[in-house]
Amino acid sequence: MDVETLLRDSLSHQAEDAPRAGDDFFDRAVQARSARRRHLAGSVGVAVVVSALVVGLTVVSRQQGTDAAMSASDADARPIGGTATAPVEVMPAPPVAQQQAQLARDLGISDPPAVDVVRLVTPIQRERLVADCMTARGWDEGFAQETTTVDVTTGFLSTRGIVNGPGYPADEQERHDRDTYTCMASYPIDPAYVEDSGDPYVDSPVVEAAGPGQQLAGYDERAVLLDEDGRVRAAWVGNDFLALTTWGSGSCPEVPVSWTVEDGALTVTTGPLRPDAEVCTEDYGPFTVVLEVPRGIDPGRDLALTVDGRALSLPAAR
Amino acid sequence: MRSELEERFGAFVREHADGLLRVAYLITGDHGHAEDVVQTALLRTHDRWRRLGEPDHALAYARRVVVTTAAGRGRKRSNQELVDLPARADQGADDGTERLVEREVMASALRSLPRGMRAVLVLRYFADLSEADTAATLGCSVGNVRAQAARGLARLRDHVTTLSPTGRS
Numbered sequence: 001m002d003v004e005t006l007l008r009d010s011l012s013h014q015a016e017d018a019p020r021a022g023d024d025f026f027d028r029a030v031q032a033r034s035a036r037r038r039h040l041a042g043s044v045g046v047a048v049v050v051s052a053l054v055v056g057l058t059v060v061s062r063q064q065g066t067d068a069a070m071s072a073s074d075a076d077a078r079p080i081g082g083t084a085t086a087p088v089e090v091m092p093a094p095p096v097a098q099q100q101a102q103l104a105r106d107l108g109i110s111d112p113p114a115v116d117v118v119r120l121v122t123p124i125q126r127e128r129l130v131a132d133c134m135t136a137r138g139w140d141e142g143f144a145q146e147t148t149t150v151d152v153t154t155g156f157l158s159t160r161g162i163v164n165g166p167g168y169p170a171d172e173q174e175r176h177d178r179d180t181y182t183c184m185a186s187y188p189i190d191p192a193y194v195e196d197s198g199d200p201y202v203d204s205p206v207v208e209a210a211g212p213g214q215q216l217a218g219y220d221e222r223a224v225l226l227d228e229d230g231r232v233r234a235a236w237v238g239n240d241f242l243a244l245t246t247w248g249s250g251s252c253p254e255v256p257v258s259w260t261v262e263d264g265a266l267t268v269t270t271g272p273l274r275p276d277a278e279v280c281t282e283d284y285g286p287f288t289v290v291l292e293v294p295r296g297i298d299p300g301r302d303l304a305l306t307v308d309g310r311a312l313s314l315p316a317a318r
Numbered sequence: 319m320r321s322e323l324e325e326r327f328g329a330f331v332r333e334h335a336d337g338l339l340r341v342a343y344l345i346t347g348d349h350g351h352a353e354d355v356v357q358t359a360l361l362r363t364h365d366r367w368r369r370l371g372e373p374d375h376a377l378a379y380a381r382r383v384v385v386t387t388a389a390g391r392g393r394k395r396s397n398q399e400l401v402d403l404p405a406r407a408d409q410g411a412d413d414g415t416e417r418l419v420e421r422e423v424m425a426s427a428l429r430s431l432p433r434g435m436r437a438v439l440v441l442r443y444f445a446d447l448s449e450a451d452t453a454a455t456l457g458c459s460v461g462n463v464r465a466q467a468a469r470g471l472a473r474l475r476d477h478v479t480t481l482s483p484t485g486r487s
Contacts, residue, residue, distance in 0.1 A: 003471055003474050003475045003478060004443065004471065006420060006421075006424050006478065007424060007428075007439065007443050007471070007474060008443050008444070009421065009424075010420075010421045010424035010425055010428070011344055011428075011439075011440060011443055011444040012444065013421055014343075014344060014421075014425060015340040015343065015344055015444065017343070018336075018339050018340040018342075018343035018344070018349075018352065019339050019343065019349045019352060019353055020336055020339070021331070021335035021336050021339055021356070025331065025335055025353075025356075025357070025360075026328075026331045026335070026357070026360055026364075028357070029357035029358075029360055029361050030361070107432060108430065108432070173469070173473075
């Protein structure tokens with residue numbers, strides 16, 4: 001029997017032992033989530049959870065604005081990543097040593113090499129850094145540079161950053177695994193990173209968000225762009241981040257819901273943060289998200305930016 | 319009284335929860351973990367039910383959450399050792415000893431693979447997804463799926479050849 005047939009047979013046989021969903025399967029899930037939320041509210045930090053719920057994103061605590069509701073612990077927090085999905089639950093990443101031990105187990109490495117941590121990163125940052133690290137070690141891991149589209153409303157991504165290269169000989173597997181370990185262990189996920197339920201594939205480039213009325217520090221004022229109607233503002237935040245501000249109802253803000261990078265140009269589409277909202281306030285305020293500058297965009301050059309069909313040009317960062 | 323949306327979601331759960339559990343179980347090898355993963359996926363699907371619109375989209379989304387969460391690098395259960403997938407010796411008697419041993423060897427070989435690679439094989443050879451659908455589910459390229467599947471099969475072949483009492487695959 002060939003290995004494919006044997007595999008199919010084995011999988012279907014093993015699947016017979018899978019648990020069955022009873023009638024109350026989903027109800028139990030809802031109850032468990034409620035219990036987890038009560039627990040998290042006490043142990044992870046009420047401020048983070050409340051921030052996430054208010055902004056509607058899993059929020060990082062880099063905002064340095066005038067929001068009087070921010071707690072001291074928020075203000076002291078380091079820049080960390082977040083996802084743009086609705087907050088289901090929040091939890092910190094495991095400690096670095098635990099991440100590295102798990103990584104070694106995942107890769108089947110019983111004697112992992114000693115690795116110095118270069119720095120703590122967010123998941124999206126890690127993808128790039130690991131791809132670069134593997135490339136530097138001679139592996140053709142590739143990295144999609146042409147087009148990346150992320151729908152922050154649903155969490156769907158049409159493409160992802162890392163694309164494996166053409167493969168390598170079987171006898172290179174062990175060396176590849178060890179290099180993978182070294183590269184990944186060099187850039188652990190920041191244990192302060194707050195995410196939702198741990199799906200590594202719904203991360204978006206949103207690394208920061210400020211709700212209506214909040215301000216973000218760190219703009220390069222020279223490079224701030226305001227469109228004719230003042231409805232869209234874009235600015236570099238250092239060389240690694242790009243802030244986009246849109247305006248709308250404070251309770252139902254319009255936010256970037258997808259973006260595409262192609263030939264060095266960035267195209268953004270906005271949409272309602274809460275499409276299901278039945279009632280929206282009639283106030284008018286800014287909503288800002290900060291994106292990690294997508295691969296393919298050079299902050300040293302003027303950026304061709306299109307927001308909802310409006311073509312704009314953002315001057316290069318310093 | 320439940321809304322029409324809730325009724326439709328309930329029907330979705332009744333139709334697909336068992337299938338999602340089977341996929342999760344084959345990747346994680348653990349009943350409790352599989353249930354956690356699928357419950358998480360269903361909660362997230364429920365939260366997005368209106369936006370997902372079509373049941374096919376909802377199933378694709380739920381499967382994606384199941385697979386990526388189950389295949390993730392142990393972020394939720396990084397300190398948990400997975401239990402072995404049972405060889406189902408009690409139900410293998412009719413197939414003869416050799417077949418039973420082959421299944422046990424294959425189950426052992428599957429357990430030795432990284433979870434991401436195992437997920438590719440489960441989607442391709444159990445869920446019968448195409449390479450393109452597997453790539454979409456995992457959020458990676460078709461080339462990546464092809465490479466992972468090829469490497470996974472090669473490793474399984476090595477295991478089966480090495481461990482099988484007959485020494486053949």
